Amino acid sequence: MNICTSGNQLLRNFRLCLNNSHLQSSSFWGLKNCKAPINPSTFKNVHQNLGSTSYLFNRCATRLGATARFYSLDKEQGQDLKSTSGEQTSSTTDNPVLNETQSTPPLSYKQQQKEAGRYLDPLAQDAExxxxxxxxxxxxxxxxxxxxxxxxxxxxxxxxxxxxxxxxxxxxxxxxxxxxxxxxxxxxxxxxxxxxxxxxxxxxxxxxxxxxxxxxxxxxxxxxxxxxxxxxxxxxxxxxxxxxxxxxxxxxxxxxxxxxxxxxxxxxxxxxxxxxxxxxxxxxxxxxxIKNVVALQTMMRCIGKDAPVSLKRKLEAKALSMLSQFSLPNSQYMFTTLAAMDFNSSTLLDACSSKIIENIHGIPFWRLIYVLQSSKDLQYRNAALFSAIAEYVMSTLDMWSNKQIVLFLGLFGDLGLRHAGLMDAFAEKVTETSESLTLRDVINILKSYSLLNHLPKNQKKQFLESLSSVFESYLPKILPTELLRGVYYFCVLGCFPQSSLDKLLQEDILKELLLPDQRTHGANERILHYINLCLELDCSASTTVATITSAKPSHSPSLTVNPIVLGALKRSLGDEVCQQGVLLQNDYFIDFQITLDKDRKFVLQSQSEENSQTEYLQRVAVLCAPVSAFCLGTTHPKGKLSMKMRHLTALGYSIVLVPAQEFEKLQEDEQVQFLKTRIFAEPEPALAAINQET
Structure with missing residues (x-):
C-alpha cells in the first residue's frame, strides 16, 4: 500500500472528510488510489504534521464511523522512520487513529472538545x-x-x-x-x-x-x-x-x-x-x-383556547385513559392545563379533585391558589374540594399570613363558598391584629364578607369597628374609587361609618366618580344608587341622602318571571290572585306580589279592597332566585340578595324566597306544599328571613 505524495493533498482530503456528511468508506478514496511512491524524508515532513490534525481524524471517525489507517512501504522502512522521527514520531504513532494494530472506541463529545482545544485549525499558525x-x-x-x-x-x-x-x-x-x-x-x-x-x-x-x-x-x-x-x-x-x-x-x-x-x-x-x-x-x-402525563399536559397547553372542540375532546379522552398514571402534581397541574385550554371536563376534574382531597396537607400555598383560580376560570364548582381546602386553611391558620388568608377568602368569595368556621376564626384574628392591615387588605376583607353575607356571631360589632377604624385611617390619601367600594361593602353588611360617608358625600368626590367619560361611570352610578337605598332604608342617622345622586342605574332589571313558579302559584292560590313582575320606584323587582289579610288566613283578590284598607293587609313578595344568588351548596343568600330582602322587609313586605333550581326539581304537589307553607306562615323577623333555608 502507498501513501499520498503530498501533505497538502492529505490535508485537503481530511477537510473534505469533515464537510461531507455522507462520506463513509470512501473518505480516503484518494489515499487508496494514490500510486506514486514517497521517500522517507517526504513522509517524515508529512508525519510531523499529523499531530496537528489528530483532532480532525478523531472527529471524522467519530461522526461517520469510518476508520482511517495509514500504511508504510514496508516494515523496515517504518522502523527507520520511527528512528529518524524521534519523539515526535513515537508520540504520533501511538495515536490510535494512526496505528494500524490499535483500535479504540470513539471519543465522547466532551473529549473531542478537550482535544479540539489544542488544535483548532491545522492550517492556522496562531489559533486561539x-x-x-x-x-x-x-x-x-x-x-x-x-x-x-x-x-x-x-x-x-x-x-x-x-x-x-x-x-x-x-x-x-x-x-x-x-x-x-x-x-x-x-x-x-x-x-x-x-x-x-x-x-x-x-x-x-x-x-x-x-x-x-x-x-x-x-x-x-x-x-x-x-x-x-x-x-x-x-x-x-x-x-x-x-x-x-x-x-x-x-x-x-x-x-x-x-x-x-x-x-x-x-x-x-x-x-x-x-x-x-x-x-x-x-x-x-x-x-x-403520548405515553407520559407531563407530555400530554404540555400538548394540551399548546393548543390554546381557540382550538376546535373536537381536538379538545381527543385530548380529554387521552387524559381519561391515563388517569391511573396521575400523580398528585399531575392532578394539580390538570386544573391549570384545562384552564389554559378553556375546557371544563367535569369527569377529569372530579377525578383530580379526589386525589387532591386525599393529599391536601402536602400541597403548598400557591398550588392551592392555582387550583382555586383555575376552578373559577372554568366555572367548576366542587363543594367537597373547596371545603377541604378551607378546612385545611382553618386548621393551620397560624402558619398563614394575613395576605395569604385574604387571597384564599377572595377566591372563596368568587367561588361562592361560605365556610363559617374559617371566616369566624379569621375575623377574630383581624380584630386582634387590625393595625397590621393595609388599605387593600381591608377592602378585600370587606368584599369577601359582604359578598358571602357573613358576619361573626360573637364579635360582629368589634369586627366591623376594627375594619372601620383602619379604613378611616387611610381617608386622607384614599382614591375616590377605593372610597366608593369600601363604603358600599360596609353598607351591604349593614354598617355605616360616618367619617367615610362624609368624605364620599363631598361634591368634588361625587363629580369625579360620575364623570361621563369614565370607563367605570355605569358601575359607579349603580353602586351610588345602592348606597343611597341603604341610607334611606337602613340608616337611622341624619345623613342627607339627596346629595348623593338622584339618578337611577342606567340598566333595567329583567321583568320576566319564572313560569314554573307561576304555574305552582296558580295551582296553590287560584288564577289572578297575584301580581306578576312588580317594579318598585327604588328599582327593586318583585317576581310575584300577593296580598293577604292581616292574620294571613286568606288571599285578597280585589285591588280596591287592598288600597282602602292597607293597614289591615299583609303584602308578600315572592322572589325567585337563581343558584348563583346563593352560597355554594346552600340556600344562604349572598350579599346583594340579602340587602334586597332587608330593604323589602323595611318597606313592609314579607319575603318568600324560592331557590329556582331546587324548586324545579320538586314534584307538582311538593311545589304547591312548599309555597303554601311559606306564604301562609307567620311572618319571620327580618334577620331570620334573610337567612332562611329550604
Missing amino acids: PYSERESQREQFYDHLKNCNSPYDVLDLAGNYTLTWRRVSNSLTKIWETTKKMSDDQKRYERKLMFEHPVFEQLCQQAMKDAGRMRRDDLAYSLLALVKLGVSQRSRVVQTLLRVIQEHINDFDEKALSVLANCLSDMDSDKNADALKAGLRLLVETRIPK
Whole structure:
C-alpha cells in the first residue's frame, strides 16, 4: 500500500472528510488510489504534521464511523522512520487513529472538545486555544447571571462576539430582568433598551443565525422579543416565525410549550395564524404516541383556547385513559392545563379533585391558589374540594399570613363558598391584629364578607369597628374609587361609618366618580344608587341622602318571571290572585306580589279592597332566585340578595324566597306544599328571613 505524495493533498482530503456528511468508506478514496511512491524524508515532513490534525481524524471517525489507517512501504522502512522521527514520531504513532494494530472506541463529545482545544485549525499558525474560548464562554454567562437590567445585558453583550447562543440567552435575560419591575420602570427600561445600539445588533444577529439555532433557543428568542414589546410586524419577529414554521416538526414538548405561550400573546396575522394551525395539527398527530402525563399536559397547553372542540375532546379522552398514571402534581397541574385550554371536563376534574382531597396537607400555598383560580376560570364548582381546602386553611391558620388568608377568602368569595368556621376564626384574628392591615387588605376583607353575607356571631360589632377604624385611617390619601367600594361593602353588611360617608358625600368626590367619560361611570352610578337605598332604608342617622345622586342605574332589571313558579302559584292560590313582575320606584323587582289579610288566613283578590284598607293587609313578595344568588351548596343568600330582602322587609313586605333550581326539581304537589307553607306562615323577623333555608 502507498501513501499520498503530498501533505497538502492529505490535508485537503481530511477537510473534505469533515464537510461531507455522507462520506463513509470512501473518505480516503484518494489515499487508496494514490500510486506514486514517497521517500522517507517526504513522509517524515508529512508525519510531523499529523499531530496537528489528530483532532480532525478523531472527529471524522467519530461522526461517520469510518476508520482511517495509514500504511508504510514496508516494515523496515517504518522502523527507520520511527528512528529518524524521534519523539515526535513515537508520540504520533501511538495515536490510535494512526496505528494500524490499535483500535479504540470513539471519543465522547466532551473529549473531542478537550482535544479540539489544542488544535483548532491545522492550517492556522496562531489559533486561539480552546481552553481560552471556554473560559470566555464561562465568563460571559457568569456575568450574564449578575445583570439586573436590560441595559446591563446589552453592555455585556457588546463586549463579546455575538454567537447565536449568546443572542438567545441575552434576549431571554433581558426579558427576565423586566418581569418584576413596575409598569413605569418597564416603560423606562424598554425605552433605554430600544435606544441601545447593541439591541439592534442582537436583532440582526438573531435574523442571521435563526436557521442555526436550536429549537428551544428559537422559541425562547421569539417569546422574549414578544414579551419585550417588539412589534409583531418587525422583520426579526416575522423571520423567527418563518424559521419556526420550517422546523416545527422537530420541536419537542418543552419548545412547543414555550411557543404556545408566545403565540397566545400575539395578534392575528398571516405567519402567526399559520403557525397556530400547524401547531394544532402537530399536536393532533402526536396524541396516539403520548405515553407520559407531563407530555400530554404540555400538548394540551399548546393548543390554546381557540382550538376546535373536537381536538379538545381527543385530548380529554387521552387524559381519561391515563388517569391511573396521575400523580398528585399531575392532578394539580390538570386544573391549570384545562384552564389554559378553556375546557371544563367535569369527569377529569372530579377525578383530580379526589386525589387532591386525599393529599391536601402536602400541597403548598400557591398550588392551592392555582387550583382555586383555575376552578373559577372554568366555572367548576366542587363543594367537597373547596371545603377541604378551607378546612385545611382553618386548621393551620397560624402558619398563614394575613395576605395569604385574604387571597384564599377572595377566591372563596368568587367561588361562592361560605365556610363559617374559617371566616369566624379569621375575623377574630383581624380584630386582634387590625393595625397590621393595609388599605387593600381591608377592602378585600370587606368584599369577601359582604359578598358571602357573613358576619361573626360573637364579635360582629368589634369586627366591623376594627375594619372601620383602619379604613378611616387611610381617608386622607384614599382614591375616590377605593372610597366608593369600601363604603358600599360596609353598607351591604349593614354598617355605616360616618367619617367615610362624609368624605364620599363631598361634591368634588361625587363629580369625579360620575364623570361621563369614565370607563367605570355605569358601575359607579349603580353602586351610588345602592348606597343611597341603604341610607334611606337602613340608616337611622341624619345623613342627607339627596346629595348623593338622584339618578337611577342606567340598566333595567329583567321583568320576566319564572313560569314554573307561576304555574305552582296558580295551582296553590287560584288564577289572578297575584301580581306578576312588580317594579318598585327604588328599582327593586318583585317576581310575584300577593296580598293577604292581616292574620294571613286568606288571599285578597280585589285591588280596591287592598288600597282602602292597607293597614289591615299583609303584602308578600315572592322572589325567585337563581343558584348563583346563593352560597355554594346552600340556600344562604349572598350579599346583594340579602340587602334586597332587608330593604323589602323595611318597606313592609314579607319575603318568600324560592331557590329556582331546587324548586324545579320538586314534584307538582311538593311545589304547591312548599309555597303554601311559606306564604301562609307567620311572618319571620327580618334577620331570620334573610337567612332562611329550604
